[in-house]
Amino acid sequence: MQEPPPMTNATHRAAVIGLGSMGSGMAGSLLRAGFSVAACDVNPEAVARFAAAGGQGAANPAEAAEGADVVVSVVVNAAQTEAVLFGENGAAAAMPEGAVFVSSATMDPAIARTLAARLEATGRHYLDAPMSGGAARAADGGLTFLASGSSAAFAKARPALDAMAGTLYELGDAAGQGAAFKMINQLLAGVHIAAACEAMAFAAKQGLDLARVYEVITKSAGNSWMFENRVPHILDADYSPKSAVDIFVKDLGIVQDMARAEKYPVPVAAAALQMFLMASGAGMGRDDDASVARLYAQVSGAKLPGMK
Amino acid sequence: MQEPPPMTNATHRAAVIGLGSMGSGMAGSLLRAGFSVAACDVNPEAVARFAAAGGQGAANPAEAAEGADVVVSVVVNAAQTEAVLFGENGAAAAMPEGAVFVSSATMDPAIARTLAARLEATGRHYLDAPMSGGAARAADGGLTFLASGSSAAFAKARPALDAMAGTLYELGDAAGQGAAFKMINQLLAGVHIAAACEAMAFAAKQGLDLARVYEVITKSAGNSWMFENRVPHILDADYSPKSAVDIFVKDLGIVQDMARAEKYPVPVAAAALQMFLMASGAGMGRDDDASVARLYAQVSGAKLPGMK
Numbered sequence: 051m052q053e054p055p056p057m058t059n060a061t062h063r064a065a066v067i068g069l070g071s072m073g074s075g076m077a078g079s080l081l082r083a084g085f086s087v088a089a090c091d092v093n094p095e096a097v098a099r100f101a102a103a104g105g106q107g108a109a110n111p112a113e114a115a116e117g118a119d120v121v122v123s124v125v126v127n128a129a130q131t132e133a134v135l136f137g138e139n140g141a142a143a144a145m146p147e148g149a150v151f152v153s154s155a156t157m158d159p160a161i162a163r164t165l166a167a168r169l170e171a172t173g174r175h176y177l178d179a180p181m182s183g184g185a186a187r188a189a190d191g192g193l194t195f196l197a198s199g200s201s202a203a204f205a206k207a208r209p210a211l212d213a214m215a216g217t218l219y220e221l222g223d224a225a226g227q228g229a230a231f232k233m234i235n236q237l238l239a240g241v242h243i244a245a246a247c248e249a250m251a252f253a254a255k256q257g258l259d260l261a262r263v264y265e266v267i268t269k270s271a272g273n274s275w276m277f278e279n280r281v282p283h284i285l286d287a288d289y290s291p292k293s294a295v296d297i298f299v300k301d302l303g304i305v306q307d308m309a310r311a312e313k314y315p316v317p318v319a320a321a322a323l324q325m326f327l328m329a330s331g332a333g334m335g336r337d338d339d340a341s342v343a344r345l346y347a348q349v350s351g352a353k354l355p356g357m358k
Numbered sequence: 359m360q361e362p363p364p365m366t367n368a369t370h371r372a373a374v375i376g377l378g379s380m381g382s383g384m385a386g387s388l389l390r391a392g393f394s395v396a397a398c399d400v401n402p403e404a405v406a407r408f409a410a411a412g413g414q415g416a417a418n419p420a421e422a423a424e425g426a427d428v429v430v431s432v433v434v435n436a437a438q439t440e441a442v443l444f445g446e447n448g449a450a451a452a453m454p455e456g457a458v459f460v461s462s463a464t465m466d467p468a469i470a471r472t473l474a475a476r477l478e479a480t481g482r483h484y485l486d487a488p489m490s491g492g493a494a495r496a497a498d499g500g501l502t503f504l505a506s507g508s509s510a511a512f513a514k515a516r517p518a519l520d521a522m523a524g525t526l527y528e529l530g531d532a533a534g535q536g537a538a539f540k541m542i543n544q545l546l547a548g549v550h551i552a553a554a555c556e557a558m559a560f561a562a563k564q565g566l567d568l569a570r571v572y573e574v575i576t577k578s579a580g581n582s583w584m585f586e587n588r589v590p591h592i593l594d595a596d597y598s599p600k601s602a603v604d605i606f607v608k609d610l611g612i613v614q615d616m617a618r619a620e621k622y623p624v625p626v627a628a629a630a631l632q633m634f635l636m637a638s639g640a641g642m643g644r645d646d647d648a649s650v651a652r653l654y655a656q657v658s659g660a661k662l663p664g665m666k
Contacts, residue, residue: 159564182578196574219574227566231574234561238553238580244626245549253542255622256467258535266504266527266539270490272546274582314563314658318552321629350622 073124075188083213166225192216198227251346287356381432383496391521474533500524506535552630559654595664
């Protein structure tokens with residue numbers, strides 16, 4: 051077993067499931083806050099790095115969750131979250147009664163509600179807590195969580211959230227509401243990326259000075275958070291993935307599924323999704339999502355920076 | 359004739375064609391800067407108000423333009439601009455040689471180039487200067503101009519631009535480039551309004567607290583200038599026109615025309631245009647453009663503020 055943890059949360063034990071760029075940063079934040087942290091990942095090297103950094107490596111979610119007050123799941127979608135909880139060597143049965151499962155994946159609110167109900171039926175708590183912010187903010191404890199759940203789930207999770215979050219929105223008393231807020235954000239974010247790419251390649255097609263377009267638009271009514279953040283990737287011809295095309299294939303796909311289930315039309319988000327699908331289908335799924343601009347350029351003959 | 363103008367630009371004569379909410383503010387800015395200003399409008403009451411405020415009323419563009427150093431056209435589209443210049447009692451023939459025509463309407467860059475060529479062939483200058491900013495910024499001389507034209511056109515127009523503009527972008531040495539930048543902005547602005555409306559009515563359909571959605575999104579990656587500016591209209595159920603649905607029917611229509619002419623696909627802007635068209639067709643063309651949210655609500659049963 052491990053040495054006694056040194057700091058303020060000496061009585062708190064946390065588990066982190068998933069040690070990718072986000073999960074490893076969050077696990078580090080928990081360690082710094084004095085948690086005793088056990089973590090697992092499908093990649094043994096990530097687990098070894100975490101153990102070298104003062105954490106406790108675990109073979110699977112069940113082993114990580116044993117004795118934990120809070121289990122933080124940092125996987126990419128609903129299917130992985132379900133497997134983490136209820137799959138082979140899943141966390142649910144290993145968690146102490148009264149412990150809380152913090153689910154950070156972006157997913158359909160209906161699935162979040164279902165997972166919460168299954169877990170709560172066993173006497174554990176579920177916090178629906180999708181997050182935003184990249185690896186840098188994960189590493190420095192500055193993430194934003196869009197969270198909902200019972201007051202018991204919030205109370206149990208709060209010390210861990212305090213360690214990981216710069217901003218915590220408490221958005222309702224049941225799982226699903228955090229997920230719903232996140233999906234509204236993803237609808238907008240996905241549309242704005244596609245629009246930024248459509249506009250920039252259109253500007254290139256007209257021979258405009260793209261750096262000047264960026265300068266003008268970021269000070270004008272056409273600006274968006276995503277335009278300001280993603281267009282520099284286009285200007286620099288840097289499509290190494292800060293956030294991949296396939297993330298929005300997934301998230302706008304969830305928006306479509308939700309909207310269809312509720313008989314709600316989303317024509318603008320649907321058009322944007324088609325562009326992410328085209329970019330992914332054209333082989334750019336793992337590239338930066340600003341790659342949608344490359345697709346527009348390829349089909350139209352527009353010349354973006356870095357293109358011959 | 360008028361009294362001698364009192365201030366610094368005593369030798370400058372300006373004409374303003376169009377005294378709507380924008381044009382009357384711009385004419386006022388020119389008067390304050392010491393220009394002698396003659397102006398006309400199809401509405402005689404607007405002309406009478408301008409004369410009472412110290413300007414010189416004119417019966418038509420030709421009369422206003424006589425002897426002017428700079429003629430500022432503040433009409434809504436390319437067809438009106440062409441009529442102002444070359445229609446019956448048009449400004450072009452009345453302008454002194456070497457005077458400059460400042461065109462502020464949003465239009466297809468190809469049309470801006472054609473109008474400029476026609477005017478320049480007569481020995482007058484043309485500045486392609488679409489603007490952004492509302493009536494308040496027009497009144498206080500704080501507009502943004504996205505301008506392009508010959509150095510002679512800029513030089514001749516500069517004193518008037520200094521009086522009317524908070525920000526002047528000089529975007530190229532020929533007409534059409536200002537228009538092209540403006541259309542890129544309008545593509546983005548129109549998509550962002552439609553996306554904001556799609557997202558907010560979707561949030562309402564899911565029963566989310568809309569004020570909370572506004573609070574969260576404006577601090578998140580899904581934010582846009584338009585989301586931040588227009589969603590309060592939805593929250594307040596105030597659809598009195600700050601900017602009307604039909605403006606984006608027009609401007610996204612121009613985007614479609616340009617894109618089709620250049621064989622460039624704009625599926626996201628096309629989807630947004632359909633929503634503005636639906637809202638206009640449903641009778642909301644002259645209402646605020648946030649009315650697109652009401653359309654989404656009407657077809658889906660979502661309940662927005664103010665809806666029964």
